[in-house]
Amino acid sequence: MMTQIVFYVFAAVLVLSATMVVCARNPVHSVLFLILAFFNAAGLFLIAGAEFLAMTLVIVYVGAVAVLFLFVVMMLDVRFAQMREGVQRYAPIGAAVGGVLLVELIMAFTHWRVAGNIGQITHLVPSSPTRTNTAALGDVLYTHYIFLFQTCALVLLVAMIGAIVLTLRDRPTGRRQNIDRQHDRIPQESLEMLQVPLGAGVAAQGGFLRPHDSYDVAAVPGTYGTEAWRAREAAEQTQTALVVITPAQGAKGQDDE
């Protein structure tokens, strides 16, 4: 009885929050509802006795994926209003496609049947009934399917190589350090300690001494401070400099164009 009540609570909240993910106007609210949905799904897993899946859902989906979504939504300037422009026009088509899919799914699963001799086929089952499902999943992943597990690792490695190969560019203006020389430096070579009398200010002492050539000392020869470098730096400055725009009347830093 108690379990059923808990189930219905989790299930109802899950369905409601899933609906809100789609319907919420503010994308940040959508992501927050998504997190709520994940938590409730984890609760359902707990009721079903899959405690490892429940914890994984919370850690992976709430801890990493949802937070990543939140970052994307808040950091990137995605025009959600623009993305929603077509909703009115495309809604009937979308609903029709969804309806057809639903009917097909219902047809497929009402007539579903498993193999007649399914009892004679070998399946993977936990070695003893007392084995926790964390241990059982560990058996499957790291013992039975170790070959697949390692191959998946290679797939991820290839994805990593791909990301680097396709995006990493060797910038000619990169300020690479000569690590040895950087480590060899000591403060006395580049900085000077001044005794500043109280209330006198530092102007009389020549102002703050700044280590204006320190980077030259530690840089890889020919990469910093040269004429070519200065020219490139100036060119880059003009390209990437922030343009300061005086806010017009009524504009309060928001883009409500």
Place this chain on the structure above:
Amino acid sequence: MNWTLALPEIVLALSGLAILLAGVMQKRGQAFFSCAMMTLLAFVVTGVLVVISPDGTGYSHVFINDGFARFMKVLSLTGAALSLVLSVGYAREMEIDKFEFPVLILFSTLGAMIMASSGNLMTLFVGLELSSLSIYILCAFARDRVGAAEAGLKYFVLGSLASGILLYGISLAYGFAGTLEYAGLQQAVRGSAVLPAGLMVGIVFVLVGLCFKLSMVPFHMWTPDVYQGAPTSVTAYMAGAPKIAAFAVLLRVMAGPFGSMTPQWQLLIEVVSALSMVFGSLAAIPQGNIKRLMAYSSIGHMGYAMIGMAAGTAEGTRGTLVYLVTYLFMNVGAFAGIVAMRRNGRAVTRISDLAGLGRTDPGMALAMAIFMFSMAGAPPLAGFFGKLMVFYAAINAHLYALAAIGIVSSVIGAYYYIRIVKVMFFDTAVPALDRSPVSVSFVSVGMGLVTVFFVVGLGPVATAAQAAASALFR
């Protein structure tokens, strides 16, 4: 636990990691050649290990090694090694001269090998993803060219969709049998009197996903653009090893787990095969770009190779395997010619750029002519024997209509192959192409000899293919 079964794969994977490390250690921009050579060495060593590897099932039935797997693995390794040799000569001009290039080819080949010895639908999927993901990256490898970026993106988006469909099909099969192992699936299919519609949908989806990788006709849309946009040596690779691996899993899955329902899926394979042959030969006719022409040609060739599968017998499988061998060699040879098409240091890909090659570079023109005649199926050359064996199997399996369509479309296809020969030998000469580097000439001459003298090696190849096919139909 018989882990030594996968020794070739383990050695290849480890050497991939070692080559990656060696590439990072070296000075930027200078590591390509040494890494490519190390990769070639790794391919050779792995090939030897594959040949001497024992039969058996390992890793709790995830991995099968048998004659069929060995045959397909040796073929994939050969294709990969040859296309890597093709990429060495013009690496800088094609903008692929980074050490990651050979490493990605290596991992893609590893995926192909894992597919060839899959004993479980999960192995199939993971191997397929390893192989495809590397190819997506390789397509976009010359990242500053719009064509390459388009090819990579297009292939990635469509390929992901196909992988999704394949995975959905696998999940439906799992819902039926409760296991993903081929042996278990076979037992379940044989033991059930009534097969549910859901399982049929699953099998069709698996077929669709694999047919996409093979660029069979209703799922071929990506092929011309990707072939054209990708760097030429990548195209040469794509037309070889991955297709062989996809055929390996298709043959294994259809003969093994779903072998007892051959009548149900046979018509589907026949239709796909017929459409590919007809479309491949008709759509290639108006093409002016030789890479696009090769794309349509490969669609057609996959159709011919599938005839053997449609037959659903060990004899048909043998035909398909021999066809794949001949296709691999003549295809790499033709791509060696395309890689060498350069004028004043710039790549040219129009068929009209070949005009007068018979006078300016008789050796290369002769090699190209041999490959074109072989692809058309002219008798003493390699391509003829492949076609002969699949048509023979189709006739013996009473698929007369399919054999007739195949013969008619190969006659139509001969038109555009022989048109290239005509352009090379009889059209007025345009300025000569650049001299090709030794590595490209080596591949071109070697494949030319193999194509011409294939009849000498036909006996051993057919015997090996027979052994491989009978391993499937045991």
